[in-house]
Every structure is written in structure tokens, then in C-alpha cells.
Amino acid sequence: TIISQRIVDDSIPEKDLGGVIFYTGLSLALLAFHFLTMYLGVRSLSGQTQEIFRKLRSRIFHKLNFMQFRFLDTIQTGRLLSKYAFDTNNIEATVIQIVTGIIPELLRTVLLILTLAYINIWLLLIVLICIPLFAVVRVYYYRPIEDNNQAVRVAREKMTGQANELISAIKLIRGFGQESVAKEQMNLLSDQYSEMRVSQMNLNQSLGYIMFSVVTGLSLLGVGICGWLVIEDKMTMGALVALIGALPICLYPVNMLTQFSLQYLLGAESYRSIKELMDSHYVEVWTGEKLLQPMRGEIELSDVSFSYGDEGDDLAIEQLTTTIQAGEHVAFVGPSGSGKSTIVSLILGFYAPSKGEIRIDGVSQSELAIKAFRQDCAIVMQDNLLLSGTLMDNIRFGKPTASEAEVRQAASHANALEFIEALPDGFDTKVGERGVSLSGGQRQRVAIARALLRNPKILILDEATSALDYESEKSVQEAIDYLAKGRTTITIAHRLSTIRSANRILVLKQGKLIDQGSWTELSEQEGAFKELLDAHR
The missing domain is CATH 3.40.50.300 (P-loop containing nucleotide triphosphate hydrolases)
Structure with a gap:
């Protein structure tokens, strides 16, 4: 951003080709450095993230191994499989998005905002006015999306539970000629799940369209305000060019946060599902440590x-x-x-x-x-x-x-x-x-x-x-x-x-x-x- 301003305000008016080449080369060097550090950082964090989720899946399976049979007798196996597979994947996707997307983008945004403040205080004010508008939209959509995600999760668990049960009983179903009954049961649960998913997708898409419109509108508004400031000699043309380049970059992480909130709410619901299992008191009651060496068998x-x-x-x-x-x-x-x-x-x-x-x-x-x-x-x-x-x-x-x-x-x-x-x-x-x-x-x-x-x-x-x-x-x-x-x-x-x-x-x-x-x-x-x-x- 500062380099763009230097080129427009200094090198171009003075027809300094060397300055243009220097600043362009410096930009490319900084871009390469940025790419390298991001690549190495994400690679390291990705490995650590996978290790965390390997341990999480291990803990879930260990927990299931020691659940009371009173509990296991009353819950469908497919519902437990849904927690083990789908819910861990949702949490994993959420954490990966935080590690590889949100954190780097937020750091870059903070640096960019500080740079804009250094160039011109008006640039900082424009950006700070735009950002809160995103939060308003985000808060408005939070509760409906959260409720919808819970409904989708419950519908999915019911569907996978019934599917596991019917597939295990496939010989019984065919032996009694009840294929149509089994199909009807699965279709009913599948339809319910599909309805929940359609509602979820529509809600998510509407949020995406609104955020795209807000980003575009704020970008145009920001350029218009800066154009007026340039005319009033309160801002240089270089600062305007810097804002045109920086505003989408500043708003992108906010937009990304909005998109991430959809994944976050999925991950949060999956976290509640797994926490419900991990915090369950339905575990074997045996805490003794005495060994029989050797055991006689009385x-x-x-x-x-x-x-x-x-x-x-x-x-x-x-x-x-x-x-x-x-x-x-x-x-x-x-x-x-x-x-x-x-x-x-x-x-x-x-x-x-x-x-x-x-x-x-x-x-x-x-x-x-x-x-x-x-x-x-x-x-x-x-x-x-x-x-x-x-x-x-x-x-x-x-x-x-x-x-x-x-x-x-x-x-x-x-x-x-x-x-x-x-x-x-x-x-x-x-x-x-x-x-x-x-x-x-x-x-x-x-x-x-x-x-x-x-x-x-x-x-x-x-x-x-x-x-x-x-x-x-x-x-x-x-x-x-x-x-x-x-x-x-x-x-x-x-x-x-x-x-x-x-x-x-x-x-x-x-x-x-x-x-x-x-x-x-x-x-x-x-x-x-x-x-x-x-x-x-």
C-alpha cells in the first residue's frame, strides 16, 4: 500500500522510471517473502492440527469402549458413528480454516490498517466505519443459523442410525420381503434430512449474497469519499490509489469471517455433540485396581x-x-x-x-x-x-x-x-x-x-x-x-x-x-x- 502511494505520488509525477522499477521489485520481493512465510507457517500448523484431531478421535473411541451398556443398549450405533466421523470432520474443518485462513488474514489486515493510518488518517476512519456494518449482519443471522445446524445434525444422526440398523438387518429384510417397508423408512428420514439441508443452504447462501453486496457497496462508498477528499486537497491521489487497493483487502477478512461463521456454527454444534458424549456419566463404574495373580476362577x-x-x-x-x-x-x-x-x-x-x-x-x-x-x-x-x-x-x-x-x-x-x-x-x-x-x-x-x-x-x-x-x-x-x-x-x-x-x-x-x-x-x-x-x- 505504501509502495503504491510512493509510485503514484513521487515516482510518476517526477517521471522517475528507476523509482518505479525499484518499488515494483520491492513489491515482488515482499510478496515472495509473504508467500514463503505463509507456506511454512501453514504447513507447520496443519501438521500440529492433524495430530490434535488424531488424539481427539482416539479419545472418542476410548470413551465409547468404556461406555455403560445401559447407554449403548439405548442408542443406535449409527448415531455414535455420526459423532465419531461427521462431527470430528466438522470441528477439524473449522480449526483448519482458523489456522490457515482467519489468523493469517487478520494479521495482514491489522498491518494494513496501521499502514493506512500512517498514510492518511482519513483512510483509517473510512475502514473503521465500514467494518462494524459486517458485525451487524453477522449477529442478525447467528441464531437462525445455529438452530438450523442443530436440526441438521439431529436429522443426520437419525438417518445414519437407521441406515446402519437396516443394512445390518438386510438378510432379515429380504427374508421377510420387507424391502419396500425398509425403503420407506429410509426415504422418510432421508427426506427430512434433505429438507433441513436445503433450509441450511438457503440460509447460508442468503448471508453470502448480502455480504457480497455490502462489500461492493462499501468499496464504492469508500472510493467516492476518498475522491471527494482528493478534490478538497485533503488526500493525495496516491492515497486514493492505496485505498482502492487496500479496502478490498481490509474487507476481505471481514467477509471471510462472515463465511467462516457458517463453518464455525457447524463446528460449534459438532463440538456440543461430542462434548455431550465426552461429558457423559454413562461410563463403567469400575475403579478398582486389584490384580488376581494368578486368578483361580472362583x-x-x-x-x-x-x-x-x-x-x-x-x-x-x-x-x-x-x-x-x-x-x-x-x-x-x-x-x-x-x-x-x-x-x-x-x-x-x-x-x-x-x-x-x-x-x-x-x-x-x-x-x-x-x-x-x-x-x-x-x-x-x-x-x-x-x-x-x-x-x-x-x-x-x-x-x-x-x-x-x-x-x-x-x-x-x-x-x-x-x-x-x-x-x-x-x-x-x-x-x-x-x-x-x-x-x-x-x-x-x-x-x-x-x-x-x-x-x-x-x-x-x-x-x-x-x-x-x-x-x-x-x-x-x-x-x-x-x-x-x-x-x-x-x-x-x-x-x-x-x-x-x-x-x-x-x-x-x-x-x-x-x-x-x-x-x-x-x-x-x-x-x-x-x-x-x-x-x-
């Missing part, structure tokens, strides 16, 4: 009651007292809804008892380092989740440091080695999401191999063979019998034939323990177990 439930509701109504488990000795094989049986799987969730610490106490090797569950305790446990479920990697990855999930030989040995004992080696890629076979490329029996044997590799002290079998055909069940049951040797084993049984080898059978009804004993004892006496046995015959 489990004692003392007067344990539990309700899934916050009010303590509708008890899933009521005043349950029993002791499972280390190395004992105990089976829980009972009709659906009797509380069998709830007991497993309580033992693993997925939920805390509403009343009573659980002790492991004589130590209260509340005093245990719960993560270390779980590392000595393994669970094989009816519908085992396999990750979308290779068979080697899935088995090694039980013990990430295991060698290939250890994995093969575990697969052999789980009766899985034969079918794995028959596959074209063997252990490198991709199993697909949730293991869809494998049969039910194959998935179960991979899950058993995973549990074997872990070498747990406590083994939990949650209806591990109930969904299998006879041949698959026989192979899986042989693997389970091998896996259960010498370990505290808890079996949740649907098929009663699978628990003949249990040392003790506990019969549940509506969350209460109503009978217990060995297979022989219970099958020979009248009672709930004999009724279940007769019903299965």
Missing part, C-alpha cells in the same frame, strides 16, 4: 439382584446367591427371559448389580482391575462376531502376540484346522463382515479357537451350539469339551443335551434360582428341570 454371587431399568423395577435377577468353585463346570438353564445371559453380563462386569455383591476369588468385583480380570476370561456365544479380516486375524484376536504355530494348534483343538486348510487361502482367507462367508458351525469353531488361544481361567459358553445342525453341533461340542477342561466354565444352555457333563446345573425362573443339582439328581426328581427335559424330548 465366582461368588451373594444376594445379587439386577434390573435393566433405572428405577429398579422388573428385576431380571432377584436375590441370587451361589458359589462357582474354581475349575467347576456350572450350567444355567431356564425358559427364555429367566435371566441366564444377564448373569453372564453381571459376572463380566458389563452391568453392576442393583443390589448384592459379586466376588472373584474372594475379592469384591468393585475392587478388581476389571480390564485385567476380563483378560482372563473368554466367551463363546450363539452368534459369534468375527471381524472383517482374515481367519488368522480373528483367531489371533484372543492373543495378539500368538505365533502362527500357536494359532494352528488352537485351530486344531477346536476342530477348525481341517476346514481352514481346505480353503484356497487357508488362514489368510478373508471372512467378510461379521464372518458372513463362513457357515454357522465354522464360525463357532473359529470362536472356540480364539478362546483356546486366550487360555482363560473362566470360560463362558452362551448357547454356543443352539443354532447348529447335528453334525456341526457334534464337532463343536467336542471342541467345547476340550476347551472346558480344567477351567471354571459357565454354560448357558438351550439344548439340555449339551450340559450332561456339567458338575452342577442351576435352574432359573423369572430371575430366581429355584433348583440346582447334577444332571442325574435333577432328571430323576419332579421339578422345573424335569419339566424342561420333558419339553425337549
Whole structure:
């Protein structure tokens, strides 16, 4: 700006070509220096910004890993994914715009305003009059945009949550021929989201058009005022040229701030969304630090009651007292809804008892380092989740440091080695999401191999063979019998034939323990177990 004034007021009137060349060269040199410093600064700040958001995503995922199941049971997975992906991206875009755009432009504007004040005080007054007008427009639009962004965020979370749920249930949808129903549900949420987005875009565009008009009008007004000052000999022509060049540069950051405010409001709404998650008190209650070295595997439930509701109504488990000795094989049986799987969730610490106490090797569950305790446990479920990697990855999930030989040995004992080696890629076979490329029996044997590799002290079998055909069940049951040797084993049984080898059978009804004993004892006496046995015959 000063250079432009010097050229117009000094070099041109004196026809000093050398001065013009000098000032032009100086301008180019300053421009190159400005570009270099901006490039290096932005590059450095960009790297630091990405590191910050890498840590933020890590913290969010860590938080999700330790959220209470009471919370996770009531929220759609897609809504959590929206917070993890979309909201972090919005905040990232906001911070990047601040770092790479707003801060450099503000610094440049401050220097430019000081330069204008040095050239002519009237220039400073004109710029300072123009800037507040932007703030008025910005404040007027703030609340509508903020409310609209919140509505868009909520609509997006609902849409992604429903999409995740329906995609996960695609086989169920096709099996029942309900494609049109699922499509209608998604279209409804998609339409609602689109309406919110259209409203958001219209609001943002209207602000952009208004700001463009204001910038253009103020620039013309500034030039007109300066023209009058030149005529009145209160300003030189060079100062006018300087203002013509400087005013758009001064107003650009203000206009940029207005555009940034749109991104800022998006980022602010996403920040509130993530803060809501990070500040949530729905985290696991376990704070104990005691380690069991080594753990024997004795489990004692003392007067344990539990309700899934916050009010303590509708008890899933009521005043349950029993002791499972280390190395004992105990089976829980009972009709659906009797509380069998709830007991497993309580033992693993997925939920805390509403009343009573659980002790492991004589130590209260509340005093245990719960993560270390779980590392000595393994669970094989009816519908085992396999990750979308290779068979080697899935088995090694039980013990990430295991060698290939250890994995093969575990697969052999789980009766899985034969079918794995028959596959074209063997252990490198991709199993697909949730293991869809494998049969039910194959998935179960991979899950058993995973549990074997872990070498747990406590083994939990949650209806591990109930969904299998006879041949698959026989192979899986042989693997389970091998896996259960010498370990505290808890079996949740649907098929009663699978628990003949249990040392003790506990019969549940509506969350209460109503009978217990060995297979022989219970099958020979009248009672709930004999009724279940007769019903299965």
C-alpha cells in the first residue's frame, strides 16, 4: 500500500522510471517473502492440527469402549458413528480454516490498517466505519443459523442410525420381503434430512449474497469519499490509489469471517455433540485396581439382584446367591427371559448389580482391575462376531502376540484346522463382515479357537451350539469339551443335551434360582428341570 502511494505520488509525477522499477521489485520481493512465510507457517500448523484431531478421535473411541451398556443398549450405533466421523470432520474443518485462513488474514489486515493510518488518517476512519456494518449482519443471522445446524445434525444422526440398523438387518429384510417397508423408512428420514439441508443452504447462501453486496457497496462508498477528499486537497491521489487497493483487502477478512461463521456454527454444534458424549456419566463404574495373580476362577454371587431399568423395577435377577468353585463346570438353564445371559453380563462386569455383591476369588468385583480380570476370561456365544479380516486375524484376536504355530494348534483343538486348510487361502482367507462367508458351525469353531488361544481361567459358553445342525453341533461340542477342561466354565444352555457333563446345573425362573443339582439328581426328581427335559424330548 505504501509502495503504491510512493509510485503514484513521487515516482510518476517526477517521471522517475528507476523509482518505479525499484518499488515494483520491492513489491515482488515482499510478496515472495509473504508467500514463503505463509507456506511454512501453514504447513507447520496443519501438521500440529492433524495430530490434535488424531488424539481427539482416539479419545472418542476410548470413551465409547468404556461406555455403560445401559447407554449403548439405548442408542443406535449409527448415531455414535455420526459423532465419531461427521462431527470430528466438522470441528477439524473449522480449526483448519482458523489456522490457515482467519489468523493469517487478520494479521495482514491489522498491518494494513496501521499502514493506512500512517498514510492518511482519513483512510483509517473510512475502514473503521465500514467494518462494524459486517458485525451487524453477522449477529442478525447467528441464531437462525445455529438452530438450523442443530436440526441438521439431529436429522443426520437419525438417518445414519437407521441406515446402519437396516443394512445390518438386510438378510432379515429380504427374508421377510420387507424391502419396500425398509425403503420407506429410509426415504422418510432421508427426506427430512434433505429438507433441513436445503433450509441450511438457503440460509447460508442468503448471508453470502448480502455480504457480497455490502462489500461492493462499501468499496464504492469508500472510493467516492476518498475522491471527494482528493478534490478538497485533503488526500493525495496516491492515497486514493492505496485505498482502492487496500479496502478490498481490509474487507476481505471481514467477509471471510462472515463465511467462516457458517463453518464455525457447524463446528460449534459438532463440538456440543461430542462434548455431550465426552461429558457423559454413562461410563463403567469400575475403579478398582486389584490384580488376581494368578486368578483361580472362583465366582461368588451373594444376594445379587439386577434390573435393566433405572428405577429398579422388573428385576431380571432377584436375590441370587451361589458359589462357582474354581475349575467347576456350572450350567444355567431356564425358559427364555429367566435371566441366564444377564448373569453372564453381571459376572463380566458389563452391568453392576442393583443390589448384592459379586466376588472373584474372594475379592469384591468393585475392587478388581476389571480390564485385567476380563483378560482372563473368554466367551463363546450363539452368534459369534468375527471381524472383517482374515481367519488368522480373528483367531489371533484372543492373543495378539500368538505365533502362527500357536494359532494352528488352537485351530486344531477346536476342530477348525481341517476346514481352514481346505480353503484356497487357508488362514489368510478373508471372512467378510461379521464372518458372513463362513457357515454357522465354522464360525463357532473359529470362536472356540480364539478362546483356546486366550487360555482363560473362566470360560463362558452362551448357547454356543443352539443354532447348529447335528453334525456341526457334534464337532463343536467336542471342541467345547476340550476347551472346558480344567477351567471354571459357565454354560448357558438351550439344548439340555449339551450340559450332561456339567458338575452342577442351576435352574432359573423369572430371575430366581429355584433348583440346582447334577444332571442325574435333577432328571430323576419332579421339578422345573424335569419339566424342561420333558419339553425337549
